[in-house]
Amino acid sequence: MDFEYSDKVEQLLQKLRGFMHEHVYPGEETYHRQLLEDRWGEPPILAELKAKAQQAGLWNLFMPDDRFGAGLSNLEYAPLAEEMGRISFSSEVFNCSAPDTGNMEVLVQYGSAAQREQWLKPLLAGEIRSAFAMTEPAVASSDATNIETSIVRDGDDYVINGHKFYISGLMNKRCKIMIVMGKTDPDNPNRHKQQSQILVPTDTPGVKILRPMTVFGYDDAPEGHAEVIFDNVRVPAANLILGEGRGFEIAQGRLGPGRIHHCMRLIGGAQRALEMMSQRAEQREVFGRPMSKQGSVREDIAKSACEIEQARLLTLKAAEQMDRYGNKAARDLIAMIKIVAPQMACTVIDRAMQIHGAAGLSQDLHLAQHYAYARTIRLADGPDQVHMMQLGRNLAARYGAES
Template sequence: MNFEYSDKVQGLLQRLKNFIAEEVIPAEQTYYEQLEQDRWGEPSVMETLKRRAKEAGLWNLFLPDSEHGAGLTNLEYAPLAEEMGRVLFSSEVFNCSAPDTGNMEVLAQYGSPEQQARWLKPLLEGEIRSAFAMTEPKVASSDATNIETEIVRDGEDYVINGHKFYISGAMNHRCQIMIVMGKTAPDSEDRYRQQSQILVPMNTPGVKVIRPMTVFGYDDAPEGHAEIIFDNVRVPRENLILGEGRGFEIAQGRLGPGRIHHCMRLIGQAQRALEAMSRRAEQREVFGRPMIKQGSVREDIARSACEIEQARLLTLKAADQMDRCGNKAARDLIAMIKVVAPQMACNVIDRAIQIHGAAGLGQDFHLARAYSYARTIRLADGPDQVHMMQLGRNLAAAYAAQED
């Protein structure tokens, strides 16, 4: 694979770096201060940043569709996502944040013209936010065939009953639509044809937002992670995406790019942590000399740089495989990076916290939030153990089929 980016990508990357350095980083403290005034609203500084990003042509960069996005491949998008990942809220500035990106991809790929006009268009414009409701508290949702939410046809409607939690984005006041995963054929012999996905507006009667779920004490405002009860929620049959029994298929198509986008952003977070620990080590004195003179500190910095670069290269390889051979052919590499990148980020950020001492745990540095995010991604879109289980199965079968 070619590690040299095209002139187009290099130009976009430089413009993005400049925008983040000149607009986003200086607004970071203001953003969090404004959040204290309205935890689930959009800070006014975000509105300003979005307007400027759109004016600068730095909008919907994740979309391979050049009509609505930048027309980039996964490999080309990787360095941009990494740069956006340096600031936790930065992806939203460019309309490139989860779960909206995955939902836009679902609607673009599987949605009907009516669904695209009603929901995809305002999402592409950044006028609304969205959520993806899959995880349930009563079953192991890492196996999607376990989900229990019912989607039952009733005349010209579907009626939904179920219990979801950690539904990212659903606490936001601007979240208007959810894609809900449930079962339309729970008794089907094919466990992978039991599920369907359906569009449910947040203001539908029977949608009950119970509470925001926290992650290590953080509420992750303004998106949040909601616990939601669906109590006889009735929506038109036209809200079903693609057709009954196609939910698992849609989920697999959605999660491939989503998983690698998380990994790209985590590399940005880890890189920022590495830079922060390096500055801290150079500037801080311990036991009468600069911290950087301590051998263990040097080793932490060196080891972190090695691990980041390893994860970066694996991410690029997975992205390249997705572009050339498709998501299904790249599934093993996607699984590898989904295991490697979050663990790497946790390790690097943890070392940065250690080098910052008690201050690394507090609000004066970004490290505590960053660690919470990295640790979350070890579970989001499938826990490490599930990816390793499937990866081990695939590799063993492939190697066993080879002749000695």
Template sequence: MDFQYSDKMQTLIAQVRDFIDTEIRPVEDLYHEQLAKSPWETPAVMDELKEKAKAKGLWNLFLPSEYGEYSAGLSNLEYAPLAEEMGRCRIASEAFNCAAPDTGNMEVLAKYGSEAQKKQWLEPLLDGRIRSAFAMTEPEVASSDATNIETRITRDGDDYVINGRKFYISGAMRKTCDIMIVMGKTDPDNPNRHQQQSQILVPTNTPGVNIVRPMQVFGYNDAPEGHAEVIFDNVRVPKENMILGEGRGFEIAQGRLGPGRIHHCMRLIGAAQEAFELMARRVNQRVVFGQPMSKQGSVREDLAKSWCEIEQARLLTLKAADTMDREGNKVAKDLIAMIKVIAPNMALNVIDRAIQVHGAVGLSQDTPLVNFFSYARTLRLADGPDQVHMMQLGRTLAKQFA
């Protein structure tokens, strides 16, 4: 694995970093002012940022080169440092059209969608004209085991009828969320539990789609995308909305979640790096007991441990990305599982230390630290909890060394 980025990538990294520093950070306060007036609408300043990013060619950078015409032509390894830069600012990913859950949904449509589905939904998503949601998690069952899902997708003539209750459906609160990919069971009695599920496209304006409420995360409503509770009450969509075919839902989910997991890890490296730099500046500026905090031995240890942990996680993320590029997502699944456990826990440690050296201000809205912490803690559950990844990894290792 080559640790030196090409001239092309060094230029792209500099362009993304410069755009964040000169275009996004200066309008963050305005973004939040506009958001407060209408929480579920995309702030106008974000639309302006998107147009600027698109004009500079800093757009849809996440789709790897295997997706041909839809791709920006980057590998997973090349995208990693760009996602890290975006992770340093919580609103940056959206400006580049590289924000979840749209990234995963676009990958699903690009990889598994029919030509008609691509035309109707993928193209406007790639263009940034609409937003989307992915509806899998349910409140009544342990959704960490996707085979538990109870939402029913029933064939009725030329239609499918959907009934069920979902929650923490990221993106569904946003007014421009036009489409949801819904996972449910078409064949609940199939003896193969991994062939019971299917995924189907459901426009959010379809009768029977009821957005009940936004779920909070550590008290945040995460506007403008939000995390909705959604009830599907006899929702009827045409049979052409089925993705790939009945019984392929679990297969699609695995294809979707691999890249999504590592993208989150890439961004978490950036959040941790930003927290570290805020901490390093703080300890040099803040005087306690007659000297800068940086003179305290415990503070120096926190800096050293944080730097070690960030670099370890970064290297494992890059290794996983490189393996995905060279050998495919399936071969890289153990590395993806490893980094999905390590990156959120690393970020939580680093961000917590940064909060501690900031004192009370570290708990306030005057730094991004609390928001970073909430994001990192969420990622110990989202896209599969730590325990599931470790269980599967442990099972593989036990077989390998039996």
């Protein structure tokens, strides 16, 4: 594996970094101030930044299909996603934010021509936002076969009934479409053929948003995490994606890139935290000398650098294996980085908060919000325990067969 970025990627990375320093970092404070005025709307500065990013050609960088975006591989996209991960909202500046990225990839891979025309085009243009509705409060959704939401055929329509929560993105006023996972064939003996995925416009009668859910008290505006009821929601049969019983297949295809994209962004957030704690340690005096003279502080900085680099290299290896052999063949490495990166980010950001004292917990720094995001990803796209269970099963089978 070549650890040097290609000239193409290096040029893009320098261009992205330049854009971030010229436009995004200076607008960070304005973004959060404007967000207080309209929690679920689009801050004006975000719209301005998105227009500039589009003009600069820094748009849809996540999309591997060059008909619809930059045409970068997972390995090529990794350092760009890491750079975006340094600021909580910057992925959207470049139209590279979840859950839109996963939904766009679903529509590219599995959507019909009509579905692409109606929903993919405005998503690619950044004109609308989207949500992915899978998790349910009444069942252990880490096992997607437990999903209870019903999708029942009725003539030329499907009727949807169910209860979902932590549906990221649905609170946003610009969210116009959801991909909903539910069961079209609950009695099928093959539990992985019971589920389907269907497109549901957010303004469809019967879609009832109950409340925004919080994470450590953060509402994660302007996207949010909604609790929502589907009460006899009726949509055209043409809104079904790929076909009945294909929902689990679509979910697996969607989650591989989504998981590693989160890990890439988390490394960026952790790297920024490392830089902040190093600066703090040099500038802050305690007991008559800089904090950087304290052994425990030096150890925290050193350990953090080691842990970030380990996670970065594992992410790049997983990305390279996905590109070379496909998501299924790389599933063990994807599981490894999904286990490692969120825990690493939580640990590093926690150290940075500690070194910053009370300020590290406040709204004046990004650390607390980044910590909440990192802790969320230990559950999102599969809890740590599920990935460890499946990874352990695969490794035991592989190495056990060699004995």
